Amino acid sequence: MWYNTKATEILGIDYPIMQGPFGGNLSSVELVSTVSNAGGLGGYGAYTLSGSEIVEIDRRIRAATNKPYNINIWVSETDAPNGEATDEQFEHAAQLFKPYFDEAGIPLPPKPAPFKLRFENQLQVILDLRPKVFSFMFGTLPADVMEQCRRLGIVTVGAATTLDEAIALEASGVDMIIASGFEAGGHRPSFLAQAEASTTGTFVLLQLIKEKVKTPVIAAGGIANGRGVAGALILGADAVQIGTAFLACDESGALPVHRQMLFSDAAKYTTLSRAFTGRLGRGITSRVAKDLIGKEAGFLPFPLQTTFMSPLRKAALEQQKLDMVLFWGGQIAPVLKHTKAAELMQSIIADTTKIMNP
Helix, strand or coil: CCCCCHHHHHHCCCCCEEECCCCCCCCCHHHHHHHHHCCCEEEEECCCCCHHHHHHHHHHHHHHCCCCEEEEEECCCCCCHHHCCCHHHHHHHHHHHHHHHHHHCCCCCCCCCCCCCCHHHHHHHHHHHCCCEEEEECCCCCHHHHHHHHHHCCEEEEEECCHHHHHHHHHHCCCEEEEECCCCCEECCCCCCCHHHCCCCHHHHHHHHHHHCCCCEEEECCCCCHHHHHHHHHCCCCEEEECHHHHCCCCCCCCHHHHHHHCCHHHHCEEEECCCCCCCEEEECCHHHHHCCCCHHHCCCCCHHHHHHHHHHHHHHHCCCHHHCCCECCCCHHHCCCCCHHHHHHHHHHHHHHHHCC
16 A cells, blocks of 8 residues: 555554644644544654753653654754854844834844753753654754664654755664755755755655665655645655645644634745744745845844844734734645644545555
């Protein structure tokens, strides 16, 4: 059957369907457990969480499912030297974004405090908790960490946006590689070159990686239904990772207005922008993103830009100025139909079966 792949064997799941692990409080225990209980692999994005918060989330996931699940963190957490922005950088950003803060009727925030790294603590917690799957983005892991994961029976999954990154991940010893096409919503998890150079589509990237890499590959970006899953499997994927379609489900941690936007006409238009976080990511096109194309030099480095923009986001949501808010979403959003994760899973499985086993 189509669902008997290397991925289902390695991950211990029934169907080679992974739910994208969303960061920034967009993941939820309910979504993870629903997908895992339906035979896929739920995923929780934990890069903004402290070690103790990850322990608590893991406890809640284990209480909600006895099936495998994935915890995701980021190898590279900041683009700011020593986690700080210079006064000059802050003045530039303040000048560039002041009109939007003025429009919302709120003062410019002070310069963000230096960002304190969490990765080592998060990593140690994951090694202690031993989830079935540990996925990571924005880099590779050292050989000693990979060896520890192997010894503990943790399946490692790295994300690549280019063939070079996939080759680097394979050399590091990962169990599986995500081929993240530029259609995908959220951040581009590039780590060997500027994210702007990682604009290869999912199905091209998948074929390039399959040609040069022996490690099982997971296709991600622009997949939301059985047609997308079947297409990826036919091109050699061992599994798919679906983000936007699960983000739009009631069980996700997305705000109701965010989920509504993913089902609206606005979702036909998405943009890759650094304006909201300092790292390149795809979301529904906003006025801010459009206005500031070509002015990226004035943004603060990640994640200080996120901190800086946080009061504007809050005020814009309260005032219904939605064209000043970033709503993460991929190019596939206009085909979305389901608001319940279990129904989405059932639909994907049934449609893929019809196509692959007519």
